[in-house]
Amino acid sequence: MSSAEREATESDDPVAYFLEDITFQGKSQRTRDAYERVLREFEGYLDDRGLELSEANHRDCMAWIHRLRGSVGESTVATYASYLHRFYGYMTEVGTFDENPMALVLEEIDESINVDPERRDITVPAMRSFVADVGNPLDRAVIVTLLKTGMRAGELCNLDRRDLSLNDSPFATDHRPQLDGKPDSLYVDASPKAGDRYNEEVRTASNKRKRATTIPIDEELASVLVEWLAVRPDPRSDADPLFLSTADEWGKRLTPDMVHHLVEMHARDQGWYRDGGGAEENVTPHYFRHFFTTHLRDRTGDRGIVKYLRGDVAQDVIDTYTHDWGDRVREVYEANIYRLL
Template sequence: MSNTSTQQSSTQDHVEYFLDDIRYQGKSPRTQAAYERVLRDFETYLSSRDLSLSGANHRDCMAYIHQLRGEVASSTVATYASYLHRFYDYMTRVDVFDNNPMAIVVEELDESINTDPTRRDISVTAMRSFLESATHPLDRAVLMMLLKTGIRAGELCNLDTRDVFLAESPIESTHRPRLDGRPDSLYIDSAPANGTVYNGERRSASNKRKRATTIPVDDELQAVLTEWLAARPDPVSDADPLFVSTSDDWGKRLSPAMVHHLIETHAREYGWYREGGGPEENVTPHYFRHFFTTHLRDRTGDRGVVKYLRGDVAKDVIDTYTHDWGNRVREEYRDNIYSLL
């Protein structure tokens, strides 16, 4: 171990050292929190056996992974193992640790991360009932926005009022020029990125789509957004964010962590979320993107329209649907979007 690394790690615990580094690398707060949760749990496990992160060997790591089996989903076991492997691999490469005891564990692991899990099969009727359980204007607006548009949590958080053009709005706002002639529409830009300044405000989330997308706003989403805007606290930011906190961070832009907490709370109360459950079981913001894709695709029979709305990159999709937005995308969406109210 180098002297510099020894000095750094002696004044800061290993987990904090690693978390600081991945924060500087631009990892999202949600990713940082996920790593911290797993690493602290592993650290607690080792501590109960009078061991430390720097002193653990491959058998200690194997024992930890083994005790997870039966408590969490198979894919979650693999995820925990991958987080520990990345932690040890990085700490070894920067000379804080001498070796990576997780390397052999990962090589021999039976479980694997399921990148395309079979998710809950939730009907429109069941989702409608779930939405009825959310009575707060902010909660209803967030849930409806995700369900009706298929956008990501980070994309929702980055929305400013200029990105929404409602023919009838309870607030005075100026929509962006790209929405001219497209009333009752939503614009998702591709530019916002975590840590960069966009529309005068430093963002904490990234819009992951490669191309900007215009999405129709149907009557139900318009009604819920109108209700929210009438009750929305004055935003703290001059960027005029569409969704802001109504709790401790009053008036501040929602963060992905807030959106995840909001949805997890409702899903847990409804029996759609279990601690330790994997994506096959738990309803999260990303599940709503899956719900949107599945149900709208089944109704339209047109994968191209759904790909365009999701922001999936394909030259034929972009060329076809961007230039025929008014006639094809809007009509297909309006004719087929499911009713949730």
């Protein structure tokens, strides 16, 4: 797209301009579609009132949000408001709009909107029963990895074989130097970004953690990974992805959309997912991250180690846990990680 064409898109269709930019920033197709659906709905609402997106004030935004109540859940209202806020904030930063009307709205918005909704409360025994019903080796390995590590779907998709160190496995291969002296571990780098070349392959997902993290592998996760490696197809990529499609895209690196689809399929079978259900109801890959955080934090009483494993902490805290990694992180993890098999 030429500069002239981009400027025309920016002024004539601000939504398309914004969607293109968040795609460049590495947002998944699923996220892009969600933004487009919300922004086009709001754009249609303004059009009925004879207004352009650039002309909306805080009262227009508040009136639309008020209209949503009763038709969608409160957590969905909060999500829609955050999408609108980011859209206007970005368009203001790039100079297309003069101001962000949502900045004031978020200050005024009803406190009953829960931006961090209470999610479905699933016990460890119930999750164990759920895992027992997953027979496909790939699906089982993906779900148990997410549940045992708390990593994001995109981070799981970016794992290569070199990021896995298995001590007693017939499928052991050379691992990256960062795993030297750390047997039975997964290395989750912070570097991969969507659209960038990493380990000789252009990635379709970004890792969002603040720092690279080494996560212990317990006996259960090791066993399902060995089962997966026994049937894993030959990869199409020289990067040797750990998780590969066994369906239409045979041998291709899994994408976040593929991971969402397989988790949704099994969650539907369990009655844990329905169309139109919000974050407080539907079980998704992100729910598994929530499950990991909640249960491991409650068991350890150590927020620091959980934050380290999630990749959410700054360098000084990382240093605390990596200095004596084997004794501190692994011992606490293995003593407290829940059983799923």
